Amino acid sequence: EVQLLESGGGLVQPGGSLRLSCAASGFTFSDYAMAWVRQAPGRGLEWVSGMGGRGSLMKYIDSVKGRFTISRDNFKNTLYLQMNGLRDDDTAVYYCAKGSYLTSFEVVNWGQGTLVTVSS
Amino acid sequence: DIQMTQSPSTLSASVGDRVTITCRASQNIDGWLAWYRQKPGKAPNLLIYRASSLQSGVPSRFSGTISGTQFTLTISSLQPDDFATYYCQQYFTSPYTFGQGTKLEI
Numbered sequence: 001e002v003q004l005l006e007s008g009g010g011l012v013q014p015g016g017s018l019r020l021s022c023a024a025s026g027f028t029f030s031d032y033a034m035a036w037v038r039q040a041p042g043r044g045l046e047w048v049s050g051m052g053g054r055g056s057l058m059k060y061i062d063s064v065k066g067r068f069t070i071s072r073d074n075f076k077n078t079l080y081l082q083m084n085g086l087r088d089d090d091t092a093v094y095y096c097a098k099g100s101y102l103t104s105f106e107v108v109n110w111g112q113g114t115l116v117t118v119s120s
Numbered sequence: 121d122i123q124m125t126q127s128p129s130t131l132s133a134s135v136g137d138r139v140t141i142t143c144r145a146s147q148n149i150d151g152w153l154a155w156y157r158q159k160p161g162k163a164p165n166l167l168i169y170r171a172s173s174l175q176s177g178v179p180s181r182f183s184g185t186i187s188g189t190q191f192t193l194t195i196s197s198l199q200p201d202d203f204a205t206y207y208c209q210q211y212f213t214s215p216y217t218f219g220q221g222t223k224l225e226i
Contacts, residue, residue: 035216045156045164045207045218059214062121095163105211106154108175110163 002026002109004096009114016086016118022079022096022111030054030074033099036081037107038092038116048094049081053102064090086118122146122210126219133224137198141222143208145189152212155184155193158221159204167206168193198224 008020020036035050049060049070058070067085072078079096096111123146133139143153151171156164166175168184171191181196195202203226208219 044221045158045209047209047216047218050214050216059216061215100169105214105216106152106166106169106209107156107164108166108169110165113163 002098004098004109004111006094006096006111006114009094009116011117011119012086013120014087014118017082017084018086018116020081020083020094020096020114020116024077024079024096024098027098029072029077031102033057033101033103033105034072034079035097035099035105035107036070036079037095037097037110038090039095039113040089040092043092046092047105050097050099050105051079057103083116086116088118090116091118092116121215122149122213122217124208124210124217124219126206126208126222128222129220130223130225132226133198134226135198135200139195139198139224141193141206141224143191143193143219145191145210148189149210149212151186152210153184153186153191154209154211155182155191156207156209157202157204158207159201164207 005023036048069082071080093113097107098109153171155168158164171186172184185192206222
């Protein structure tokens with residue numbers, strides 16, 4: 001059974017940093033694209049960043065470029081999102097998302113989400 | 121970025137009804153479109169991929185069609201579990217944008 005377990009969310013002041021982690025199990029982690037999708041309170045889904053299975057194809061939405069960094073450790077089966085320079089509009093539930101294969105970013109499996117709140 | 125425009129934003133229906141939700145892409149996405157259902161307080165789940173392929177385990181009352189840059193999700197006979205919010209997503213080119221969502225209400 002595929003499991004994606006996010007951690008690292010919390011309350012942070014504007015300008016601060018957080019690192020989200022997603023521990024994956026139940027599948028061959030390096031064979032699948034992974035991504036982060038967020039959802040602000042009461043709002044829709046927003047694809048934030050993704051990475052291909054072999055660690056290539058790093059992609060970001062424009063609003064987080066230069067502030068967020070996605071990475072993965074295929075030995076630890078873990079996906080990360082380093083978030084720096086956090087802003088109020090980064091407040092959201094962040095979901096870890098698994099694609100359908102190496103470079104495909106439709107989301108077949110979702111984590112339960114971790115809440116990031118940016119506020120002074 | 122590719123814009124995905126869903127309609128309607130809200131849809132009222134009853135159990136047993138047939139409903140259709142539309143998603144239009146701002147440019148060609150070559151059929152690389154997925155549909156998701158999200159129940160309140162839960163993560164979404166994948167219903168349809170590649171515009172018309174039913175994800176394993178998803179009931180057959182869900183179906184998807186494509187006509188150029190317009191995509192349609194049809195639920196043939198609404199069940200109580202289907203009252204939720206639906207999203208489309210293009211995964212043709214980054215950023216892999218979602219539609220704004222369609223809330224299906226009783």
